[in-house]
Amino acid sequence: MLFLVSLERFVAELDSFYLDAGTSLASAGDAAAVEVARVEFLGARSGRLKGIQKTLGALGASDKPAAGKRFNEVKEAIAALLSNAQARLIADPSEPATDAIDISLPGIPLRIGRLHPITQTIRRVEEIMGRLGFESVDGPEVEDERHNFEALNIPPEHPARDPLDNFYVATASRGGPLLLRSQTSTVQIRVMECRKPPLRIVSIGRVYRPDTADATHYPMFHQVEGLMIEPGTTMAHLKSVLRYFASSFLGGDVRVRFRPSFFPFTEPSVEVDMEWGGRWIEMGGAGMVDPAVLTAVGYDPNEVSGFAFGLGVERIAARRWGVADIRDFYRNDIRFLEQF
């Protein structure tokens, strides 16, 4: 040192340092800024405080004690400010810093599959009928004339047997003419042929009737047919079962109504309506099993009686979901299927 530094000058330097370092540390926005400030002001080799410390030697001997005391005060104060700044901004090294999430972004889509609406309807029907003790049975879709007509009391001259009104298999078979079944009651006949009453069964499956495809008709569709044969069965049981079914399917207290009709395999025969949305909507057909049908399968009509009913699945599915064109059920457009 070639010149002496006055005490006033030294203290002013310290004050200026304190002000600058304090301001820098207080305004440091992140850990990096704190570190920059630390190095600038308190760095061991070329920090500003170090520079001031070196000028201590240039003070007069009588000034040194006071200067030294002031120096230590400032050093501790800035060290405390540094410590606060670090605590404020420097994260715990054991917890890595994470970026904030934009929670409004859509999640990664999870693709859920669906059963076909017709399958869903069939399962619902099976479930409801299962609660009433009706067992699900199955049978062939290609049938012989005996099961599709004769056993159902449809004689040869009946209009329902017209070749233009049925899908006959063109190749001859050993057992006689074959056709795609026009109702699922064929399955009931097959079951009755193998089993003795009491019997409660539902047969659900594809049936086929020549019909131009349009919004309410399709040449292939699904039928639910129920059959109950037990001693003492009456039309009151039939009506009650149908009311139970309608109420369970639609929800609430649904009334049903019978209108006399004619089917070859039931007598009396009725058309069944259910009350839906304040209106009577046709649900299907039903009746007491015709004694001729019972005789054809080897039951004694004097010993047992029973009822049968049939519903079209597409029709109730279309109504349930408001599907205006039943051909949509067979288009298999995924935009349609994934809505169910």
Added chain:
Amino acid sequence: MIISTSWLNEYVHPGVPMEEVVLRLVMAGLNHESTHSVGLDTAVELEVTSNRPDCLGHIGVAREVSVLFSTPFYIPQLHLTESNEPAVDSISIAIQSPEQCSFYSARVIRGVRVGTSPQWLLDRLATVGIASVNNIVDITNFVMLECGQPLHAFDLAKIDGGIFIRHAFPGEVFEAINHKSYLLENSMCVIADNSGPVALAGVMGGARTEIGSGTTDILLESARFDPLAVRTAARGLALSSPSSHRFERGPDPQSIDWASRRAASLILELAGGVLFRGAVTAGNLPADLPPVTFRPERILQVLGIDVPIERQTAILTSLGLVREFYAVDGGVDGAMRWRIPSWRRDLSREIDLIEEVGRIVGYDTIDENTSIPSKPVERSRRDTLIRRVDGVLVSAGFLEAMTTSVVSESLSRLESPWTDTESLRIAPALLRGADRLRRSLLPSLLVARATNEAAGQTHAELFEVARCFMSSPEPLPVEPLLVSMVCSGTFLRAKGILEAVLSHLGVLTKIVWRPFSSKLFIPGTAAELLIEGERVGVIGSIAKGVLTTCGLTEPTLGFELRLDLLEKPMDIDCPITRPSDFPSVQRDINLVVDERLAWSEIETVIRCEAGPHFESLCVRQVWRDAQRLGEGKKSILVGLVMRSRTGTLSSDEVRETIDRIVSCCVTRCGASLRA
């Protein structure tokens, strides 16, 4: 059947508005189609079921109304003035095909004035939608709509010789009153004279003998034709008429003569002329309907409603049945015997009479709160199988499709994994171009995927559970139940889904996998699944040619399984094993093997040598590197997990097992261990 309200009111007066009458008729079996005004009259269209031909006339409907409202009904009285000349002198009738026509009657009226019908008749026909022709034809239509018996009037002068009722000659030509010509077949019935057919029996009259303005002499036909003969002609020639509609259902035989006399009396009244004496007839009317025995207690037993015997009797009587006597024979005490009126051929059994009582009393009286005793129901094995299968596929994100069982010929010719026999054909076609029962579901699903692709939804992933059809020596074809799936991605992705299905059925370990060669799949990318040597499934990348036939462009994988063959092997009731309390040990082994070595060979060795603590293995990676591994070699990184049920495995035990596995892979598979 369209009913004119004012016409109906000539026979019955129910005393309530028509809407109420219609409602009661609906509840008694005649459905209501529509109602509309025609001038001052109201036309009501009713649906008449095929067992009630008696309601195909206003009198029949009036009878129903009279029964429902307990009010009398009136049939017009007939007063006929006949001349002394017998009708038989004017014309001869011969039935040559009695199986087609059991009874024929004809009346002769000479000197009529053909002209316009009077207003009342025009109004009646207009309401029910029948076009007016002339007074004679109009009268025949009127009487048909009155009592349900169709009639026909011929111009007698134009009839050549006598009348024959016979089969048509094959190829015989007939010009009908609609002035169209028809080529007839032997199965059809015609009314003919010496020159040829003058009418298609029960369907339509001929142009040659039709009533025209110059007609003066009339032959009035009223007959009974076989329903099947009439239907054959009507369907075969696509020529229906109100007449054929009625003959197909069978009008009342006793109304044949009434209708003839009614028409004759109207003709005399409106067109003048002289009615010759009697009717020329041929054939026989059927015998009276057999009486039916009826037990009153059956009403409650069948319908579940209690109707007093007096009410039952009153209803049946008002319907035209006549009670004979209480039957004492056969121990049927209290039973009644009833004679059936000729217009109700549908009443032949006790059950039919029960229905009559029920529908007149009203089915709204049947209780709808009768409970049935409960009964346990088990789900069938087949249903369980199907639900497990679709449960897995739905969880995997697939949509269930439903496609038609009948496909086009080009689709049906695609190879089926299940049969080589040709697909069965149906007639008529289900939809345009589709007349083959399918032998596999894959083509239909590929077409469904293609339809989605065309609409912009690429990569549609679908499955279906349905039957296919295969011809067999048995009387019925075989109908195996299949599940089929189409998807995008890699073979291993599709296989993973398939394995999940098989695993959930408990059959995965029973499957033997073999490479499969078929036109369905791209060569080298397909496998067949066998259980005890029988093919139960196939999987692979669909061949380009097949994709093209189905209209698809994007690469597609698919599998198809025989669910019918998996029903027996399905094993889902295995007991639950408790997880071990002890930690597992995991080791990876890196084996370098020949490129052509199948994974299954290594897997077999590992499973064989893995010992009692083996828990699971997986393939982490398969890679090739010509430089580091050499040509024709591949490296398989296998992850092994071992765990003991009785204690923590020691490192010695583990090392011993790994060493054993590796050494067997080396000796048996030619593998070498890579560090």
